[in-house]
Amino acid sequence: MCCLRRWVLLFAAVLHSPAHAGEIPGLRSSLPTFIESDFELTFSNDFLGRGGSVDDFRTQQIIIAADLGDSWTAVLDHSVLTLTDSQNPGRIDQLSGSVGYRLLNESGGSAVNRITAGLGFRSVGDFAGERMQNGFHRLISSNVEDLPYSNLSETYLTAWIDAERYRLLHQTDGGWRFGYWLRANSLVTSDGQWDGSLLVTGVASKSSFDFWTGLRQDWRSGYKEPVQRATAAAEDDLAVVIGVRFGSLVLETVQQLNNDASFGQLRLLSSESDAARGAGSDPRLGFELGFLLPDVHLHLAARLSSHLIAGSNSVWNESVVFSADLGEPQYEDDASIYVDSMQFGIGLEWERRVSDRSDWLSGYGSVALGWRREQLIGDRALVGQKSGSADSGVLILGTGLRFHASALGERWRYRIQTGISAWFPFNEARLTLNTTDLPVLQAAIGLSLGVTFDFD
Numbered sequence: 001m002c003c004l005r006r007w008v009l010l011f012a013a014v015l016h017s018p019a020h021a022g023e024i025p026g027l028r029s030s031l032p033t034f035i036e037s038d039f040e041l042t043f044s045n046d047f048l049g050r051g052g053s054v055d056d057f058r059t060q061q062i063i064i065a066a067d068l069g070d071s072w073t074a075v076l077d078h079s080v081l082t083l084t085d086s087q088n089p090g091r092i093d094q095l096s097g098s099v100g101y102r103l104l105n106e107s108g109g110s111a112v113n114r115i116t117a118g119l120g121f122r123s124v125g126d127f128a129g130e131r132m133q134n135g136f137h138r139l140i141s142s143n144v145e146d147l148p149y150s151n152l153s154e155t156y157l158t159a160w161i162d163a164e165r166y167r168l169l170h171q172t173d174g175g176w177r178f179g180y181w182l183r184a185n186s187l188v189t190s191d192g193q194w195d196g197s198l199l200v201t202g203v204a205s206k207s208s209f210d211f212w213t214g215l216r217q218d219w220r221s222g223y224k225e226p227v228q229r230a231t232a233a234a235e236d237d238l239a240v241v242i243g244v245r246f247g248s249l250v251l252e253t254v255q256q257l258n259n260d261a262s263f264g265q266l267r268l269l270s271s272e273s274d275a276a277r278g279a280g281s282d283p284r285l286g287f288e289l290g291f292l293l294p295d296v297h298l299h300l301a302a303r304l305s306s307h308l309i310a311g312s313n314s315v316w317n318e319s320v321v322f323s324a325d326l327g328e329p330q331y332e333d334d335a336s337i338y339v340d341s342m343q344f345g346i347g348l349e350w351e352r353r354v355s356d357r358s359d360w361l362s363g364y365g366s367v368a369l370g371w372r373r374e375q376l377i378g379d380r381a382l383v384g385q386k387s388g389s390a391d392s393g394v395l396i397l398g399t400g401l402r403f404h405a406s407a408l409g410e411r412w413r414y415r416i417q418t419g420i421s422a423w424f425p426f427n428e429a430r431l432t433l434n435t436t437d438l439p440v441l442q443a444a445i446g447l448s449l450g451v452t453f454d455f456d
Helices: 002-016 129-139 226-235
Strands: 039-045 057-068 072-083 090-107 111-125 154-171 177-189 194-206 209-221 238-246 249-256 263-270 285-293 297-305 317-327 334-355 358-378 386-408 412-425 429-433 436-440 444-455
Touching (some): 039 412, 072 129, 072 226, 090 129, 090 154, 090 226, 129 334, 194 238, 285 412, 297 334, 297 444, 334 386, 358 412, 358 429, 386 444
Antiparallel strands (some): 039 263, 072 090, 111 154, 285 297, 317 334, 334 358, 386 412, 412 444, 429 436
16 A cells, blocks of 8 residues: 555656656657567656646646557547746647657667657547546636637647767676666658757666656747647746666656756656566456546555356456546536536456467456446636535546556565546436536546556
8 A cells, every 4th residue: 555655656747747847749668679568658747857836838748659560550649738937828738749760779788879750640629638638627626727728729740850869988797887878869740840869878678677867858849829839939948867776667767957847757668678578477456556538536455356247268357447547637628617526336346368378468447336426516716616516426437558667576576557447327406506407427538647556
């Protein structure tokens, strides 16, 4: 339970804290090239940065990246951009995706050279960033941000190139390795935006621990919309980079020297080569920790192996699941109304490995019945006001993927979990807040991101 509590605090700190910069949207996060990673989940914010009193610029960034075979890579990026400290405050979201091909991928005993080029898209507009930002702020009792969205809603094509080099310089008898890591990249959009960065670091490694530090220079130009232009100006600077890796967990901070756009990252890595080979044993017990987006809920669950439907010889691993989802998501697009939500469920889940030769990747599906209660709460001009509450039985469905991340002793391990969760209340209701009658207990679907701790 102590370990679970640390993960809750770590995720909450990363996802809600005010940020001011981040990675170039559409490119993978920075990671020394000799570290194997087939799947990455990155939360970029000012956790490990200097923070600040104003929640401006690239205030939140979530990056999902995966290798598609030996030569291809794919990236999906969601960024929330805000501008509060201005005569014309506002916000805009960026949704970026790209596919890249490794033109060069050389790996020897003392050096790694890699060049990747790709194409993609970058869309700007309203992509539920306000709901996500304010949902996280309500979850930890922080101030919400009521900013108008920019009128801009467009999609651009992107093209990029990313070059990296790692060189081992010295290795000690005690197993320490010392070297340098260089990275340079450039991304252009069809409307004239240009993002680039240059990274120069020294790296020290031993076993599954790595430490790197150095300098990073970012350039941004060609932005016309005010929120994006202010964010670009804040991100265009020279910074000190400090990063550490402990197995499959990466923590990195980027501290700017001239601007205040420092930020940090928490990254979860999954490598197929690190997963146990062979069939192995299915988890007998599991504990899940994650978040649902864009209507932000903290998700907790426990799984216990069972054979109610799937037999003991089935390729599907069956579990009884007990789940709880708690949060205060924003009510649609109204930043002054929030829904105090509480949901509990019990049901069955079925999980199966994608390959019999490895337990690196598994797919799962679940069905459950439960109970849900909702209450409207006012903020901003409606602060202090509350409605009555309404509750209903609910059908809960879920599906997704689990990626092996790291072993935790002989019997425990944790995995990255990504999926979709949906709930369907049996009854709808209406609640009154400040003389306004609003529908609640409505069906919804959300993205689920988190980790699961499993006992074999």
